[in-house]
Amino acid sequence: MERSLHQTSGSEQHKRLVVGWFSFTCCEDSTILLTELLNDHLDEWKKVVEFRHLKALKTQNSLAGLDVAFIEGAISSDSQANEARQIRENSKYVVAIGACACTGQPSTSRNQFASEQINERIRWYLSHFDYGKEVKRLGEVIQVDDMVRGCPMKVPSFLQTLNKYLELFGIAKHAS
Amino acid sequence: MPRRNIAIDTITKIEGNAGLKVVIEDDVVEDLQFVISDYRRFFTTAVRGKRVVAVPSFLSRICGTCSVAHLFASLMAIESAQGITVTEQTKALRRLAYDGLMIRDHGLHLYFFVLPDVLGVDSILDVSDDPDDLAHKLLHDSFDIKRLGTDISNAVVGAAIHAPWPTVGGFLRNPDPAKFPDLIDRLEAVRPKVLRGIDTFFGWDASLVRNTDYLGLRNDTRFDFLEGDVVNSNGRRIARPEFKNYLQYVQIPHSHAEGYRFSDTGEDYLVGALARINLNRDLLHPRTKDYAASYLSAFPSNNVYHNNLAQAIEVLQCVDDAIDLLRIIHVADEKPVRTQTTAGTGVGVIEAPRGLLYHMAKVNDEGVIEDYDVIVPTAQNQINIENDLKDYFNENLDKDEETLRANAESIIRAYDPCMSCATNFLKIDMIRR
Numbered sequence: 001m002e003r004s005l006h007q008t009s010g011s012e013q014h015k016r017l018v019v020g021w022f023s024f025t026c027c028e029d030s031t032i033l034l035t036e037l038l039n040d041h042l043d044e045w046k047k048v049v050e051f052r053h054l055k056a057l058k059t060q061n062s063l064a065g066l067d068v069a070f071i072e073g074a075i076s077s078d079s080q081a082n083e084a085r086q087i088r089e090n091s092k093y094v095v096a097i098g099a100c101a102c103t104g105q106p107s108t109s110r111n112q113f114a115s116e117q118i119n120e121r122i123r124w125y126l127s128h129f130d131y132g133k134e135v136k137r138l139g140e141v142i143q144v145d146d147m148v149r150g151c152p153m154k155v156p157s158f159l160q161t162l163n164k165y166l167e168l169f170g171i172a173k174h175a176s
Numbered sequence: 177m178p179r180r181n182i183a184i185d186t187i188t189k190i191e192g193n194a195g196l197k198v199v200i201e202d203d204v205v206e207d208l209q210f211v212i213s214d215y216r217r218f219f220t221t222a223v224r225g226k227r228v229v230a231v232p233s234f235l236s237r238i239c240g241t242c243s244v245a246h247l248f249a250s251l252m253a254i255e256s257a258q259g260i261t262v263t264e265q266t267k268a269l270r271r272l273a274y275d276g277l278m279i280r281d282h283g284l285h286l287y288f289f290v291l292p293d294v295l296g297v298d299s300i301l302d303v304s305d306d307p308d309d310l311a312h313k314l315l316h317d318s319f320d321i322k323r324l325g326t327d328i329s330n331a332v333v334g335a336a337i338h339a340p341w342p343t344v345g346g347f348l349r350n351p352d353p354a355k356f357p358d359l360i361d362r363l364e365a366v367r368p369k370v371l372r373g374i375d376t377f378f379g380w381d382a383s384l385v386r387n388t389d390y391l392g393l394r395n396d397t398r399f400d401f402l403e404g405d406v407v408n409s410n411g412r413r414i415a416r417p418e419f420k421n422y423l424q425y426v427q428i429p430h431s432h433a434e435g436y437r438f439s440d441t442g443e444d445y446l447v448g449a450l451a452r453i454n455l456n457r458d459l460l461h462p463r464t465k466d467y468a469a470s471y472l473s474a475f476p477s478n479n480v481y482h483n484n485l486a487q488a489i490e491v492l493q494c495v496d497d498a499i500d501l502l503r504i505i506h507v508a509d510e511k512p513v514r515t516q517t518t519a520g521t522g523v524g525v526i527e528a529p530r531g532l533l534y535h536m537a538k539v540n541d542e543g544v545i546e547d548y549d550v551i552v553p554t555a556q557n558q559i560n561i562e563n564d565l566k567d568y569f570n571e572n573l574d575k576d577e578e579t580l581r582a583n584a585e586s587i588i589r590a591y592d593p594c595m596s597c598a599t600n601f602l603k604i605d606m607i608r609r
Contacts, residue, residue, distance in 0.1 A: 025215045028191060029240030029337045035284055036326055036336070039319040042300070051301060057288060058299040059188045059585070076215035106237050109222035117221055125216055129432060135217075152240065152337050 017162075017171050020053035020066045022087055024073030024080050025107045025135065026100035029152035031056050031072060037155065048171050049162075066091040068165045072153075074100040074107035075136045077129075088142040095161055096138045099151035104137035106151075111135055179206075182569075182577060187585050189289040189299075191241055192595020196584055197430075198569055205569045210562045210588070212433040212554075214595040220548045228254045228543050229344055235535070236338050238550070239594060241284065243338050244277040244329065245528035246550075248402065249535040254344050256417075256522025257539045260513050265506075266346045267402075272501045273332040273339070274401050275494035280325025280336055281529040282449070282487040285592045286373060287318030290484050293586045294380045314376060317369035321491065324362050328498060331355045345512035356502045363499045370495055371467060374488040378471045382481040384587055386567050388560055389441055390451035393527045399452075399459040399493055401527040407455055412440055416525040419534055420551065426559065433595070435558040436551070444559040447531025448592065449486035450477065460489070461496040468492055480564055481590050487529075517543040528553055530592050554593045561591055 023031055035056065038045070053061040053069075069091035075081050088094055100107040110122075111134045118126075125131065138144055146164075148157045166172040182198040192214045199207040219238055223231050232250035236243040248270055255262060262270075292299055295311050303311045326336040332351045333339035341349045394413075395404030406414040406422075414422055424442070426435040438445045454476040457465075465472065468489050474482055519541040525534050531553030538547035565584055572580060 023193070025217065027237050027240040027243070029237075029243065032191075032240040032284070032337060035288055036280075036322065038288075038300075039323045042315075042319075043305075046301065046305075054299075054301075055186060055188050056191075057189060057301060060298050061188070080215070106219075106222070106234065107217050110218050113218070113221065117224070122218060122221065125432070128429070129215070131215065151237065 014048070015169065015171060016048055016050040017166055017169050018050050018052050018065055018067045020063065020069045020087065020091065021051065021056070022053065022069060022071045022073075023055075024071065024084070024101070024138075025076040026073035026098065028056075028072065030098040030148075030150075033152045033155065037158075048166060063087065063090040067169055068093045068095060070095045070097050070148075071138055072097040072101055073138075074104045075132070075138060075141045076107070077132045079130055081132070081136075081141045084138065084142050093145045093165065094138075094142060095146040095148060096144045097148050097158070098153045099149065101138040102147045102149050104135060108135040108137070182580060184581055184584065187588055189292065189585075190589055190593055190595070191239075192593075194588070194593065194595050196565070196588070198565075198584075200569065200573060203573055205566050208562055208566050208569065209430040210558060210565065212431045212558070212593075212595050214432060216432055220550055223545050223548045226545050228258070228537070228539055228545060231537070231545055231548070232342070232344065233338070233340075235550070238552075240337055241281055241594065242277065242528050242530070244273060244333065244336070245526060245533055246535070247339060247342060248274070249524040249526050249528075249533050249550075250537070251342060251344055252402075252524030252526065253522045253535040253537040254524075254539065256524065257520040257537045258344070258515055258518060258522070258543075259520065260345050260515050262346055262513055263510055265508060265510055266513075268501060268505050269332055269347065269351065269507070270342070271400075271402060272498060272505065273329055273342075275498040275501070276325045276328030276332065276336065278325070278401065278494045278529055279491055279498075280322050280329065282491050283318050283322040283325060285529075286377065286484060286487055286491075287315060287321075289589055289592075290586075291315070291318075291376075293382070293589065294376060314373065317372060320362075320366055320369060321373070324359070324366055325494075327362075328359060331359060343512050345514050346510055347512065350507050350509060353505070353507045356505070360499055360502045363495050363502075367467075367492070367495060370488070370492045374468060374471050374485070374492065377485040377488045378474065380481065380484070382586065382590075384480050384564060384568055384590075385478045386480070386564055387478050388563075389438055389443060389445040390454050391438065391445050391447050391532060391556075392451040392455045393525065393532065394456055395459070397459075399456055399461065399497075406525065406532065408438065408440065408445070409454070410440070417523045419523070419525050419532070420536065420549070423551065423556075428558065431558065433555045433558060436556045437559065444563055445556070446480075446560045447553045447556050448483055449490050449529075450480065450483040451531060452527060453486040453489060460493050461500070463496045464489065464493045480587060483590050483592065487592070517541065530554060530594055531556060552594070554591075554595065557591055557593065561588060561593070
C-alpha cells in the first residue's frame with residue numbers, strides 16, 4: 001500500500017465507501033474474522049472505507065447514508081426484523097455475511113424442534129421475550145444484494161465482494 | 177432528588193449484544209439491570225439426538241471468538257462419558273492450541289475493545305497514523321500478537337474459528353511440525369510487544385474495587401487452562417465433575433442469560449483472568465514470572481479493571497508456554513482413541529478466556545446425546561457485574577451522565593463479557609430472583 005495514493009491535497013478528499021457492519025442471531029464468528037482481517041488491512045481500509053456503523057469497534061455509530069451494509073446472523077424476532085428493515089432503508093446495498101444470515105443455519109435449529117422438545121423452560125423464554133415463531137435467514141426479511149457464505153465467512157469471497165463495491169462506487173483506484 | 181433513569185441501549189466494543197438500565201431515586205440506585213439481549217439459540221436442546229462425534233463441532237458454533245474453548249470442553253465431556261483417555265500428544269497439542277486461542281482472544285479484547293478506553297478515544301479507527309505515537313505502536317503490536325495466536329491455532333487445529341482437526345479421542349489430522357520453528361521465532365520476537373502491552377494496562381489508573389469471591393481451575397503443577405480442580409478464594413477445592421453442584425442457578429427476568437451464585441457463600445463470584453491470576457500466579461511460567469514480576473505486585477487484586485492487566489500477563493504466559501511446547505513436542509502419526517460405545521455421563525470443565533466453562537454430556541448406549549448442559553463464564557459473572565455497577569453508580573451519582581455512561585461501559589468491558597456464549601442454554605432448576 002502506498003501512502004501517497006491516499007494523501008489529500010488541499011480541500012480534495014477521496015470518497016470512501018461508507019460501510020455498516022451488523023450482527024443479529026449468531027456466534028459472531030464473521031465479526032471476529034473481520035477483526036482478524038484488520039491485522040493486515042486496517043491501515044489500507046481506513047483510507048478507502050468509512051466504518052460508519054461497527055458496534056464491535058465503535059461507540060459512536062450511525063445508520064445514515066450507508067453505501068453497503070454487511071449483515072451477519074439470522075433473524076429471531078419482529079424487533080430484529082424491524083431493525084434489519086431500518087438498515088435496508090438506510091443502505092444502498094446489503095450483503096448477507098456468513099451461514100446464519102445466508103441460510104439461517106445453525107441458528108434456525110429451533111425451527112425443527114419437535115413439540116415435545118419445547119418444554120416449559122423454552123416456552124418461558126419464547127413468551128417472556130419477543131421471540132418470533134421461527135428464526136429466519138436474512139433474505140426472508142429484507143432484500144439481499146450479495147451473499148458471502150461460510151461459517152465463518154469465506155475470506156476470499158468477502159474480499160472479492162468488498163472490492164466489487166469499492167469499484168462500483170469508483171473507489172477501487174485508490175485501493176491497493 | 178427526582179427519579180432519574182439512565183439507559184444504555186447498546187453497550188459497544190464487547191462480543192454480542194447487551195444494554196444497561198439504571199433507576200435512581202433519592203440518590204440511591206433503586207434498580208439496575210444488565211440486560212443481555214442476544215436471542216437464545218437453544219443449542220443444548222438442539223444437540224439431543226445427535227451422535228457424539230458430531231456434537232463438539234456443532235457446539236463450537238456457540239461462540240465465534242472462543243469456539244476452541246467450547247470445542248475442547250465438549251470433547252472432554254464426551255470423552256469422559258465414553259471412558260476415553262487421550263494420549264499425551266493430544267493433551268500437549270490441545271494445550272498448544274489453547275495458548276494460541278488465549279493469545280488471539282485476549283489480544284482482541286485488550287487492544288481492540290479496551291485500549292480505546294485507555295487512550296481516551298472512541299475506537300482503534302481513531303488511533304494516530306504516526307508510527308512514533310505510542311498508541312500507533314500498541315495497535316500495531318496487537319496485529320502481530322493476534323496474528324500469531326491465529327497462526328498457532330491454524331498450525332495445530334486447522335483454524336482459529338471452528339477448528340476442523342480435533343475430534344473425540346484426538347485429532348482427525350495431525351499438525352505438521354515443520355511449521356513450528358517459525359512460530360518459535362515469532363513468539364520470541366513478539367515478547368517485547370506483549371511486555372509493552374502489560375506495561376500499558378498496568379499504568380492505566382482506572383479503578384473499581386469491590387470485595388468478591390474468585391473461582392478458577394487450579395492444577396498444582398503448572399498454570400493450566402485445561403486441567404485441575406475448581407478452587408475459590410477461601411481454599412475450597414472442588415473436583416470438576418462436582419462443580420455444577422456448587423452453583424445456584426438464578427433466573428434473571430430482564431436478561432436472556434441466567435446468573436449464578438456459589439453455594440458455599442451464597443454470594444456472587446467472578447471468573448476469568450483476574451480470578452486465575454489471583455488464585456494461580458504462583459504457578460506462572462518462570463520466565464513470565466521473571467519478566468512480569470513488577471506487574472504481578474498488583475495481585476491479588478479486587479480492582480475489576482485488573483482483569484485487563486491479568487489478561488495481558490496471561491498473553492505472556494501463553495507465549496512462554498507455547499515456546500516450550502513447540503520446542504519439545506514430537507508429533508507422531510496417531511489415530512484418535514476410540515472405545516466401544518457405552519452409555520454414560522461426562523463433564524468437561526476448562527478455563528475459557530473469560531473464565532470457567534462447564535459442559536455436561538449424557539450419552540446413551542447407541543452413542544447419541546440424551547441430555548446436554550453448558551454453563552458459561554459470562555452467565556457466572558452476570559450478578560457480579562450488576563453488583564459492581566450498583567456500587568459504581570451509588571458512589572458516583574454526582575458525576576455527569578456522559579461520564580457515568582462511559583465508565584459503566586468500561587467496567588462492563590473490563591469483564592470481557594461474551595453474549596453469544598451466554599444465551600444458548602437452559603438450566604434445569606429455576607429460582608425466581
